[in-house]
Amino acid sequence: MAVTATQPARRAALIFIFFTVLIDILAFGLIIPVLPHLIKTIGNYDFGQAAVVSGWFSVAFSVIQFICMPILGALSDRYGRRRVILISCFGLAVDFTFMALATSIPMFFIGRVISAMTSASFSTANAYLADVTAPEKRAAAFGLLGSAFGIGFVIGPALGGLLGGIDLRLPFYVASGLAALNFLYGLFVLPESLPVESRTQRFEWKRANPIGALQVLKRYPAVLGLIAVAFLSQLAHFVLPSTFVLYADYRYGWGEQQVGYVLGLVGICNVLVQAFLIRRLVPKIGERKALLFGLGFGLLGFAWQGLATTGMLSLLAIPFLALWGLANPSLQAIITKQVHADEQGGLQGAVASMTSLAGIFAPFLYTHTFALFISDHAPAYIPGATFLLASSALGVAIGLAWYKTRWMKPSQPSGHNVPI
16 A cells, blocks of 8 residues: 555545546536537538548547556656646646637547546546555445446536537537646645655656556556456447447437437436445355456347447437446556555556557447448448447446456455456
8 A cells, every 4th residue: 555544534535536537527528419419510521521530539549548657657657646637637628728719620529639648647546546546445445436328428528519509619618627726626625645665666768658658567467468358348448439329320310409318317327336236236146256246247238239229218328338337447456456555557548549449440340330330331220339339338348257267266255466
């Protein structure tokens, strides 16, 4: 443990980081229902063109994060988590305003690049939690952080859909205000989680890059295989931001408000799983079973979504996708127990970098798949092809997770530096 603070201090720090992530997610959630439509409007595109351009924007976002996340993780190991989080919040506040003012696709593209460079608070928050939480309680802590995502997606997309109905740019201005508020909150309230005496890792470029970060993790062989599971899970996740808005509009006729309401419902279900179910279920069944069950529910949810022919039927996929939320906190808890306290930032940077790598390929894959299977020259008319593809990725993840955690006994929630 890197932090030797009292239990109340740790609880207070956990609350602080919870609200920091919550406000960030609210800001991102606000723009989800309107982002593809704003791109469509600015570029004067049809649905297929808007999907492809949105995909390229997502690819660029992930490329920048793939490069920058290990740098920010290494910086947080050397200079502390608080500074990285504050820089992220301030950068997002400026960037959302820039995107709100964008009048061309190139300007909007620049805004997304800036956003990618500054959006470090999510991965750094994971390192923060590892600093202040006992190993046996990390799954519950990561679940609480996941509930912040859920709450943000309850309020953010629903509010974003309402605001977008007034003006497509209005959610960006509100998101900018929330990010600025988050910066001020962290500036005056958020404590540092990594004491100066624990910052033993020097900042070195050879480890502050995606390849170098993975080479450092060679000392922890159990981690590399589990990072591959995280990659596949994130690969599946990207089907939602890449194509869901346009898919729901095309197949079900849902506009900004309907998508906002549906994503809000997804958020409510996610909160119930992350905030209440994980801390009760994981100690009983262990992190390994929670990981495997969560991935299995995600597989079923995406398969259902891809096959649902009506909007009402598609809503039945939401509980399965919410239960997918069992997987990531359990995976994070297992991974963090393999790495020393003064390398948690580097670990989270490496994990974030690999999940960003999924984001480089996934939007291109999903948007072009969506455009292909609704086109006149499609080999078969399958509007839900992207969701079936995401379901297949989780199927591979289940097999890999089962194999890489086979050393864990039912009574053993996790191991420490166990070779896999």
